[in-house]
Amino acid sequence: DALPICHLDAPDAHVGDGxxxxxxxxxxxxxxxxxxxxxxxxxxxxxxPPGHYRLTIPPDKNLSVASSVTAVDPSSGDLDIDTxxxxxxxxxxxxxxDGDGLDRVFAIGNLGDGHLSGMTITxxxxxxxxxSQGIALGGGILNDHEITxxxxxxxxxxxxxxxxxxxxxxxxxxxxDSLIADNRAYG
Numbered sequence: 001d002a003l004p005i006c007h008l009d010a011p012d013a014h015v016g017d018g019x020x021x022x023x024x025x026x027x028x029x030x031x032x033x034x035x036x037x038x039x040x041x042x043x044x045x046x047x048x049p050p051g052h053y054r055l056t057i058p059p060d061k062n063l064s065v066a067s068s069v070t071a072v073d074p075s076s077g078d079l080d081i082d083t084x085x086x087x088x089x090x091x092x093x094x095x096x097x098d099g100d101g102l103d104r105v106f107a108i109g110n111l112g113d114g115h116l117s118g119m120t121i122t123x124x125x126x127x128x129x130x131x132s133q134g135i136a137l138g139g140g141i142l143n144d145h146e147i148t149x150x151x152x153x154x155x156x157x158x159x160x161x162x163x164x165x166x167x168x169x170x171x172x173x174x175x176x177d178s179l180i181a182d183n184r185a186y187g
Contacts, residue, residue: 005020006029007026010028011023018040034074039074046117048095059101059102059128060076078103087114087119092119092179103122105157112144112145115141116147117150118152121153143165150176154179160185164183
């Protein structure tokens with residue numbers, strides 16, 4: 001039985017143990033901890049209840065490369081999907097994942113297969129507040145493999161290229177019944 005996901009942002013205490021227990025004093029399951037546990041397996045599904053989930057852990061500036069989807073440190077910055085993972089929200093108006101201007105929201109790695117539905121992705125900033133040291137791609141999502149967006153809203157994100165989402169050429173994005181609007185990109 002999966003633990004309900006709380007609105008706070010904290011990494012998983014023991015990645016790969018099959019338990020979504022964060023480093024929070026309460027040990028509550030967070031979206032970041034659930035994503036890290038999903039990456040340790042394959043074929044995982046994460047159910048995100050209604051609410052506003054704000055990412056609050058900035059990427060490590062010494063390790064981060066904004067144009068990269070390689071998970072340098074999945075305990076900080078964007079949420080990394082590196083295996084087949086499904087993340088289901090309660091609806092785009094009810095489940096909001098907010099990058100809070102710290103980093104993009106999701107990065108789908110070159111072995112990832114992300115299925116995202118029923119959420120709004122907003123507040124992603126691939127330039128990490130203008131401190132990025134590379135070409136910042138994918139404000140809301142950077143995709144380097146396969147992604148399916150279903151009943152999603154990507155709004156209010158920022159990047160050098162692909163304000164809402166950037167898919168690396170040769171990847172296979174599928175977008176159904178979704179809104180990608182009011183994002184900004186410089187190129």
